[in-house]
Amino acid sequence: MASTVRTKPQPTIHEFELIRAIHRRHGRHTPSVIQGIGDDAAIITSRAGQWTVLTTDLFTEGVHFDLRTATMDDIGFRAAAANLSDIAAMGGTPQHLLVALAIPRTGTSRHVYQLYRGMMAACRPHHVGLIGGDMSASSGGWFLSVTLIGIVPPRKALFRSGARIGDFLYVTGTIGDALAGLRLLNEPLPPAKRHSRTAPLSTRHRQFLIGRHMRPTARVAEGQWLSTHRFATSAIDISDGLSGDLRHICEESHVGADLDLGALPLSPACHAYAASRELDPVDLALTGGEDYELLFTVSPRERPRLEQTALKRGFPLTCIGQIHPLRFGIQAVSSRGQRHWLANTSYEHFT
Amino acid sequence: MASTVRTKPQPTIHEFELIRAIHRRHGRHTPSVIQGIGDDAAIITSRAGQWTVLTTDLFTEGVHFDLRTATMDDIGFRAAAANLSDIAAMGGTPQHLLVALAIPRTGTSRHVYQLYRGMMAACRPHHVGLIGGDMSASSGGWFLSVTLIGIVPPRKALFRSGARIGDFLYVTGTIGDALAGLRLLNEPLPPAKRHSRTAPLSTRHRQFLIGRHMRPTARVAEGQWLSTHRFATSAIDISDGLSGDLRHICEESHVGADLDLGALPLSPACHAYAASRELDPVDLALTGGEDYELLFTVSPRERPRLEQTALKRGFPLTCIGQIHPLRFGIQAVSSRGQRHWLANTSYEHFT
Numbered sequence: 140m141a142s143t144v145r146t147k148p149q150p151t152i153h154e155f156e157l158i159r160a161i162h163r164r165h166g167r168h169t170p171s172v173i174q175g176i177g178d179d180a181a182i183i184t185s186r187a188g189q190w191t192v193l194t195t196d197l198f199t200e201g202v203h204f205d206l207r208t209a210t211m212d213d214i215g216f217r218a219a220a221a222n223l224s225d226i227a228a229m230g231g232t233p234q235h236l237l238v239a240l241a242i243p244r245t246g247t248s249r250h251v252y253q254l255y256r257g258m259m260a261a262c263r264p265h266h267v268g269l270i271g272g273d274m275s276a277s278s279g280g281w282f283l284s285v286t287l288i289g290i291v292p293p294r295k296a297l298f299r300s301g302a303r304i305g306d307f308l309y310v311t312g313t314i315g316d317a318l319a320g321l322r323l324l325n326e327p328l329p330p331a332k333r334h335s336r337t338a339p340l341s342t343r344h345r346q347f348l349i350g351r352h353m354r355p356t357a358r359v360a361e362g363q364w365l366s367t368h369r370f371a372t373s374a375i376d377i378s379d380g381l382s383g384d385l386r387h388i389c390e391e392s393h394v395g396a397d398l399d400l401g402a403l404p405l406s407p408a409c410h411a412y413a414a415s416r417e418l419d420p421v422d423l424a425l426t427g428g429e430d431y432e433l434l435f436t437v438s439p440r441e442r443p444r445l446e447q448t449a450l451k452r453g454f455p456l457t458c459i460g461q462i463h464p465l466r467f468g469i470q471a472v473s474s475r476g477q478r479h480w481l482a483n484t485s486y487e488h489f490t
Numbered sequence: 491m492a493s494t495v496r497t498k499p500q501p502t503i504h505e506f507e508l509i510r511a512i513h514r515r516h517g518r519h520t521p522s523v524i525q526g527i528g529d530d531a532a533i534i535t536s537r538a539g540q541w542t543v544l545t546t547d548l549f550t551e552g553v554h555f556d557l558r559t560a561t562m563d564d565i566g567f568r569a570a571a572a573n574l575s576d577i578a579a580m581g582g583t584p585q586h587l588l589v590a591l592a593i594p595r596t597g598t599s600r601h602v603y604q605l606y607r608g609m610m611a612a613c614r615p616h617h618v619g620l621i622g623g624d625m626s627a628s629s630g631g632w633f634l635s636v637t638l639i640g641i642v643p644p645r646k647a648l649f650r651s652g653a654r655i656g657d658f659l660y661v662t663g664t665i666g667d668a669l670a671g672l673r674l675l676n677e678p679l680p681p682a683k684r685h686s687r688t689a690p691l692s693t694r695h696r697q698f699l700i701g702r703h704m705r706p707t708a709r710v711a712e713g714q715w716l717s718t719h720r721f722a723t724s725a726i727d728i729s730d731g732l733s734g735d736l737r738h739i740c741e742e743s744h745v746g747a748d749l750d751l752g753a754l755p756l757s758p759a760c761h762a763y764a765a766s767r768e769l770d771p772v773d774l775a776l777t778g779g780e781d782y783e784l785l786f787t788v789s790p791r792e793r794p795r796l797e798q799t800a801l802k803r804g805f806p807l808t809c810i811g812q813i814h815p816l817r818f819g820i821q822a823v824s825s826r827g828q829r830h831w832l833a834n835t836s837y838e839h840f841t
Contacts, residue, residue: 179576179727180545180576180577180580180582180638181544181545182642183542185536187538191534192531193531193534195590195635197635198626199630201629202626202628228530228531231531238546239590241550241553275554278550279628280629280630282628284546286544286637288542298529376530391528
C-alpha cells in the first residue's frame with residue numbers, strides 16, 4: 140500500500156544503515172554478550188557474585204569540545220577515556236559500551252564513523268565492546284552520551300568515602316598537562332608573537348600537552364591494582380581538577396586534608412608551558428580538569444608495600460599530602476612554606 | 491590560597507548542588523544498589539543467574555520534543571516510558587535509571603526538577619530508582635539521554651529474531667493514537683476554523699489522544715507475562731510505527747508477514763480524529779511511532795492459552811496478521827480485500 144502520511148525530504152543519513160554499519164565495524168560477540176546491537180535492548184551476563192559498575196558521561200559541542208581544534212576521532216577517544224577513567228576510579232574492569240549520539244545537520248556518515256573509531260581506539264586495549272545505543276538528528280550541535288558497564292569484585296570497589304585521618308594522599312602520573320594542552324589549542328594568536336619576551340615552548344612539549352588533553356590515558360590497570368591489593372582506602376579520578384576532586388573525597392569521607400603544593404607531580408612540558416606564559420604551574424595542576432589521573436588515599440600501614448609494588452609494576456605515583464580531621468578543612472602549603480585555605484576553584488560545566 | 495586560573499561569571503545553575511538535590515528527591519537505596527549517585531560510578535548487584543538488560547534512548551529538543559507544546563514533566567515521562575518500553579519488549583523487569591542531561595542557557599533548576607519528576611512518575615509504578623548520570627550545560631537546546639538497566643530470566647528474553655512461519659501476529663492496546671495526539675499539538679490553527687465542514691473532535695477524544703502521545707504506557711507487565719509463559723516467539727515495541735517495526739521483526743527473523751489492516755486495533759478517539767481531518771485512520775496506525783504498544787508473534791499451538799489468560803489478566807490483545815515465508819515479503823490486505831506491498835514508511839529521526 141505504501142501509505143505515506145507524512146512526506147519528508149531524502150534523509151542525508153539513514154539511521155538504520157548507519158547503525159548496521161557501526162555494528163559490523165565495532166559490534167563484538169563475547170560469551171558475556173547475549174544480545175548486542177540490533178534489538179530493543181542489549182543483554183549481558185555477569186559473572187556470578189560480581190558487582191556491576193555503571194557510569195554515564197555527556198559531551199556537548201561548544202561546551203566539552205570544539206570542532207575547530209579537535210577531530211571526531213579525538214572527541215570519541217576522550218569521551219570513551221573519561222568513562223573508562225570513572226570505572227578505573229572504582230577499581231573496576233570496563234566491559235561494555237552504549238553510545239547515544241545526536242548528529243547535527245552538518246554531520247555526515249564519515250564524521251560518525253570517525254567518532255566511533257576514536258571511541259573504540261580508547262576501548263580496544265581494555266577489550267571493551269559496543270553493545271548498543273541510540274542515534275538521532277540534532278537541531279543544535281553534536282551531542283554524545285557514553286554509558287560504560289563493568290565489573291568489580293564485591294567489597295573491593297574503591298569509593299570516595301573511605302579516606303581516614305592519617306591516610307596519605309597520592310596521585311598517579313602528572314597533573315595540569317591537559318589544561319595546558321587545552322589552552323594551547325585555544326590560543327588566538329601564534330604564541331611566538333604574543334610571548335616574545337618569554338622562553339618559547341618547544342614543539343615536543345606542545346605536542347605532549349595537546350596529546351594529554353586530546354588522548355588522555357584512563358588508569359584502569361592502576362585502579363584494579365589499588366582495589367585488588369586493598370591499597371587504597373578511597374579513590375576518585377581527576378576530572379574536575381585536583382582542588383575540586385580532593386574536596387569530593389573530603390566531603391564524602393567527612394575529613395580534611397593537607398596538600399603539599401611543592402610535591403605536585405608536574406611534567407617538564409607543563410613547567411615549560413607555564414614558564415613561557417608566565418604562569419604558576421601549580422595553578423594549572425590545582426584547577427586543570429580532565430587529566431584523568433587517579434587521586435587516592437592509603438593508610439600509613441600499607442604505604443611501604445604500595446610504593447614497593449608500584450615501583451615493580453612501573454606505576455608512577457606521588458605522595459602529595461595527608462588526610463586530617465574534618466575541622467582542619469582543606470589546606471595547602473606552598474614550596475615556600477606558605478599555608479592557605481584551598482578554595483574550590485575546580486571547573487564546572489555551568490558558566 | 492583560592493587560586494583561580496580562569497575567572498568565570500556566577501553560574502546560574504550549580505551542577506553539584508543540583509545533583510545533590512536530585513539525589514535527595516529521587517535517589518533510592520534498595521539492597522541491589524551498592525552505590526547510587528555521588529561517586530565516580532554506580533554499583534549494583536544482580537540476582538545470581540539473571541541476565542542484565544540495557545537500553546539507551548536519546549531525546550533532543552526540536553527533534554523529539556517541542557517546549558511550546560510539552561511541559562518538562564511530559565518530556566521526562568515520555569523519555570522514561572520509551573526506555574521502560576524497550577525493557578518490556580525484551581520481557582524484562584526494569585530496575586535502575588541513569589540520566590545524562592544537557593541544559594541550555596535558558597534552563598533553570600526548576601525545569602530540571604520538573605524533568606526528573608516526570609521521569610520518576612513513569613518509573614515509580616515499576617519501582618525503578620535513579621542511580622546515576624551526568625549533567626552539563628548545552629550550547630544548543632535540551633538534550634536528554636536515558637539509560638535503563640533491568641533483568642530477565644536466562645533464555646526467557648524476547649528477541650526480534652524468533653518469529654516462525656505460521657506464527658500469529660499480535661499487538662497490545664490500540665495504535666495510531668500517539669501520532670494523532672502529536673498532530674493535534676502541532677496544528678497551527680484552531681481545528682474548528684480549519685475543518686468546519688467535517689465533524690468536530692470532542693474535548694474528551696482530543697485529551698485522550700494528546701495523553702497517549704505525552705504519557706504513553708510502557709507494557710512492562712504484558713512483556714513479562716509473554717516471556718514468563720513463553721507465549722511470544724518474538725517481540726518488539728512500536729516506536730518507529732507498526733509498518734517499520736513489523737519490518738524489523740521480519741528482517742531479524744528472516745520471514746515475511748501478512749497484515750490484516752481491517753483488524754488493526756483503533757481507538758474511538760483515533761477514528762474520530764481521522765474522520766474530523768478526513769484521513770484514513772489505518773495510515774495513522776501504520777506509520778505512527780511512539781505508541782509503545784508491543785508487537786509480537788505467537789505459535790498456533792500457544793494461541794488458545796494466550797487468549798484465555800489475556801482475558802483473565804485483562805491484557806488488551808489483537809491478532810492482526812500472520813508470519814509467512816521470506817519470499818512472501820510484507821503484504822497488507824485492506825478491509826475491502828485489496829492486497830498491497832507494505833513499504834517501510836516508518837518515522838526515522840533523520841530528515
